[in-house]
Amino acid sequence: MNIPESLVERGNLALERVTDVSAMRVARVYAEALLNAADKVGLTQEVGDELVSIVRDVFGAKPEFELLLSSGAISRTAKEEVLLKVFQGRTSEILLNFLRVLNRHDRLDLIRAVRVAYIDIANARARRIHVQVRTAVPLEEDQRRKLIENVRQVLDLDPILDERVIPELLGGLVLRVGDQLYDGSVRSRLVNLRNQILERSSHEIQSGRDRFSSGS
Known part of the structure; x- marks a missing residue:
């Protein structure tokens, strides 16, 4: 697999550590599945960029949005509507479907950890x-x-x-x-x-x- 050079710099893993070891382990499973799906259609770079953008640009600008997605007080149905409203047409179908899978398993709180794991695995493969x-x-x-x-x-x-x-x-x-x-x-x-x-x-x-x- 050919990992684009510009992807590997993304995220700068030294800047972000996920301290919950069990959560990181689960995140790596999701991240590897996402990476495999993206690689099959040649979107490794794009999906990696989109993950970085969600964490840096969306969560960075709107911390309350990240809290909403992570909240157990918000129903899956409500979160599904939010995901479609915010990301449909703005991200790849692969990533949007992935976010919906996370929602169905109540794991939208793992988006940051998935971003770290995705780039880590991509680097390791390359x-x-x-x-x-x-x-x-x-x-x-x-x-x-x-x-x-x-x-x-x-x-x-x-x-x-x-x-x-x-x-x-x-x-x-x-x-x-x-x-x-x-x-x-x-x-x-x-x-x-x-x-x-x-x-x-x-x-x-x-x-x-x-x-x-x-x-x-």
Whole structure:
């Protein structure tokens, strides 16, 4: 299966954790079924985008709408009417039917978890993985390319970089995959890159001091 490159970035899984383990387990079952259905008709990208949009744009703008869908005080019939009114003609038929299935099983509260699981499973199938990269200074393009190559060689997966600059980072480079902070073999293969970043960081700090001392 060919997972489009633009889908894998969606959601940025490091930004959202589903703490209810049992709910996440159920969500993965639903997400895999949705992904299989979308893949059969070549809509993997579109359905993934729609899930992201529901969580980010719809729930983000109207939190009360998410509460309504999750509420046990609202009947399935009423929720069905709301789903059709809001999403019919605005989302793919596959996703609308999926939402109706969730409603029939009283699991509309899982939409956020399904979104996370959908992208997670899509990434796994495409052998892609999110990698948090924390550096003291922004990566240059050549450094980014080397980092991707080194991580790919070590993990045998295609990394999707989540970059963040933390100027006070003393180590120069921190690499995290999932809940694991990688060192050892990974760090040894990245040591040259780390040294380059530290050198650039020191240079920028010294340049700032020189400018301050000169009063410019």
